[in-house]
Amino acid sequence: MNNYSNRPKIVVTGGAGFIGSHTVVELWNVGYEPIIIDNFSNSQPWILDRIKQLTTNDIQCYDLDCANQVAMEDLFSQLGQVIGIIHFAAYKSVSESVAHPEKYYANNMGSLQTIINIKEKFNIPDLVFSSSATVYGVADHLPVTEDCDLKPASSPYGETKQLGEQLIKDQLETGAIILRYFNPIGAHPSGLLGELPSGVPQNLVPFITQTAIGDRDHLQVFGTDYETKDGTCVRDYIHVVDLAKAHVAALSRLLSTRRTDVYNIGTGKGNSVREVIETFEKVSGEQLPVKYVDRRPGDIESIYADCGKAALALHWNATYTLEDALMHAWQWEQSLKIEKSNAA
Ligand SMILES: NC(=O)c1ccc[n+]([C@@H]2O[C@H](COP(=O)([O-])OP(=O)(O)OC[C@H]3O[C@@H](n4cnc5c(N)ncnc54)[C@H](O)[C@@H]3O)[C@@H](O)[C@H]2O)c1
Structure with a gap:
């Protein structure tokens, strides 16, 4: 699959975003021709230059809303044979979804239904869809397996992931x-790709790196009285490059069996918020100003994945450590600071 024109084409919606951009690079590395569709509602066009540096190629990118069925049909009728779609394009802010549920249902459900219609109309064999551990809510048991019951969603964002899974199971x-x-x-080990949170980050790691670089006064830790090893919440932190590779593995699986199926993608390990902070301080050499405050409504105590099914069927395992991931996130934050000061 070395000749560019002979590479099998994979459309990556949301391919300029955090996980999408890393996946585009991994697809290229194993011999696919990734084609990006992104409307840059939560990403920056300059990410395409970074992707070019990593792939030494211009990756085709279409600035398009994937919920626009007419525009999408027009594009796919010109693309030639596409063998798979990886559908990342969605809004992802839990708090914004509570404030503007209509925006989340329209974009996340509208774009997925359009993608399913396109898949059927243009006979595209494979689809990989981004869901989330949020569908488990407070899990029946830990580590959580794919057959655990799904719980009522605690936000419209979470609801769009549950409905999205159902949409796929009902139609495909x-x-x-x-x-x-x-x-x-x-972030990418090269320091060229990473997360670009808009506004105040909702996730722990960008908050840590923005605090360490001086963009935020302090880091708030919500709750120290959970029934966990040190009282803070426990999560399963997966390096974005490992996650990107899971999409490549999912495509390979679909080539060998057409079965519609669902897989957990994590490390199988739970780390507490305190452990993440301490590990960051160790790898970066920075001391974080931390304030411990009350629990935040809606946070669940502990969740981490059983990834045995993905290991067995996708032949995929996470390889990066928490130390690696935090070091790469820190390198990315530092490179962003240089980017911003050059632009100023
Ligand atoms: N990052 C996480 O913590 C996380 C966790 C679980 C699931 N997910 C899911 O993974 C997917 C990717 O997440 P991410 O972190 O890379 O998010 P991101 O916001 O960085 O990337 C999403 C990309 O999709 C684009 N987009 C959104 N709506 C679009 C539309 N209608 N048409 C075209 N482009 C559109 C955005 O501009 C952005 O580039 C999302 O579906 C998200 O819900 C993310």
Whole structure:
């Protein structure tokens, strides 16, 4: 698959975003031709230059809303044979989804239904869909397995992931893989790609790196009285490059069996908020100003994945450590600071 024109084409919606951009690079590295569709509602066009540096190629990118069925049909009728779609494009802020549920249902459900219609109309064999561990709510048991009951969603964002899974199961008996991500963190080891949170980050790691670089006064830790090893919440932090590789593995799986299925993608380990902070301080040499405050409504105590099913069927395992992920996230934050001061 070395000749560019002979590379099998994979459309990556949301391919300029955090997880999408890393996945585009991994797809290129193993011989696919990734084609990005992104409307840059939560990403920056300059990410494409970074992708070019990593792939030494211009990756095709279409600035398009994937919920726009007419525009999407027009594009796919010009793309030639596409063998798979990885559908990342969605809004992802839990708090914004509570404030503006209509925006989340329209974008997240509208874009997924359009993608399913396109898959059927253009006979595209494979689809990989981004779901989330949020579908488990307070899990029946830990580590959580894929057959655990799904719980009523605690936000419209979470609801769009549950409904999205159902939309796929109802309409695609074959040819779709749903990946339930745990907590994606980290950045590309090159320092060229990473997360670009807009506004105040909702996730722990960008908050840590923004505090360490001086953009935030202090880091708030919500709750120290949970029934966990040190009283703080426990999550399963997965390096974004490992997560990107899980999508490549899912495509390979679909090539060998058309079965629609669902997989957890995490490390299988739970780390507490305190452990993440201490590990960051160790790898970066920075001391974080931390304030311990009351629990935040809606946070669940502890969740981490059983990834045995993905290991067995996708032949995929996480390889990066928490130390690696935090070091890469810190390098990315520092490179962003240089980028911002050059632009100023
Ligand atoms: N990052 C996480 O913590 C996490 C966890 C679980 C699941 N997910 C899911 O993974 C997917 C990717 O997440 P991410 O962190 O890379 O998010 P991101 O916001 O960085 O990337 C999403 C990309 O999709 C684009 N987009 C959104 N709506 C679009 C539309 N209608 N048409 C075209 N482009 C559109 C955005 O501009 C952005 O580039 C999302 O579906 C998200 O819900 C993310």
